Amino acid sequence: MSLAYETLPVTPFQQNCSLVWCSETREAALIDPGGELPRLLAAVKARGLTLKAIWLTHAHIDHAGGAGQLSREAALPIIGPHPGDQFWIDGLAQQSQMFGFPAAEPFVPQRWLADGDEVQIGHETLTVRHCPGHTPGHVVFYSASAGRVFVGDVLFAGSIGRTDFPRGNHGQLIEAIQHKLLTLPDETVVIPGHGPETRIGDERRSNPFLQ
Template sequence: MPLRYHTLPVTPFHQNCSIVWCDATLDAAVIDPGGEVPRLLAEVARLGLTLKAIWLTHAHIDHAGGAGQLAREQGLPIIGPHPGDQFWITALPQQSAMFGFPPAEMFAPTRWLADGDTVQIGQETLQVRHCPGHTPGHVVFHAESARRCFVGDVLFAGSIGRTDFPGGDHDTLIRSINERLWPMGDDTVFIPGHGPESSFGEERRTNPFVGGRWG
């Protein structure tokens, strides 16, 4: 598999931060560095990778809390999420105080993302899909050739993302799953923001929130 990844749970919320890299170049991106930046950098070094970018699915504190520090210390671009999450980025200091996280550094994304965009690391290109519902600006990163999708908090093994935070909407989330995730194929394995991996086919068959549905 040309695109490789390693997932490292970080923060007290055990958020799945994924290090993704191109096997040909060993260039890497980190998806959703919610915190524990020294630990993340140590893991990148252990894997022998060169970190090139930060990709964000959305701007909740457990996903984006370490992005500003990591970008500043390593001179990295922050790519994503969709502009719909600007208010969550603005609120990062309040989020960190509310949940007892270390103070989160403010940042401005180097590049916002929109549905249909692509991101690249080394020789690998991933598709971006805008999947609102958990947050208005949530995106996912689809590595079609590897049959993998990094979905943040849109979908979990046996569950779906919360929609009771500001900007969340249950019907919008279900529509995102039906219209944006399921067409990627039942054999696509997804890496959620929390908990174990699963496949879209498994969730369509068994997930009580969305099982059996198709867009």
């Protein structure tokens, strides 16, 4: 498999920012750079990678808080999330104040994502699945070749994303998990936005929220 990744928990919320790269071309993207940008850039440099893009699953502060600054300083395109999260992007400054985060720079994604879209890094292509419920514009990134899915706050080991935020929807979230994630092969490794990795089969069998 030429898709490689490293999980880098950032911010007081210990959000799993994923550094993903093509091991052949050494081109990389950061999924959900919520903060601690010097640490993220040091990881890119330590591995000898060339950062090409920022990919966002959704626009909550712990996932998107560093995206605007990183995009501006490193001249990187922000790709994602789905347009349903525009109101969360518009409210990043307010989110920063509410949770005591450093001020988040506003941004406009260079490219919005929709269900069925693809994103590419080097020779690696990942497919986009729109999974609303935690937020209306939440997307996940699936690599069939690597057997990995980067799910943000849709699904966790033994749990699911919160739906008590503005425009959250529990029914939508369960439907998205059932139709967009549980249809993946059992051995698919799930990289969530918080906590440890899990597998699709394990969550199908034992996640109490999905029984």
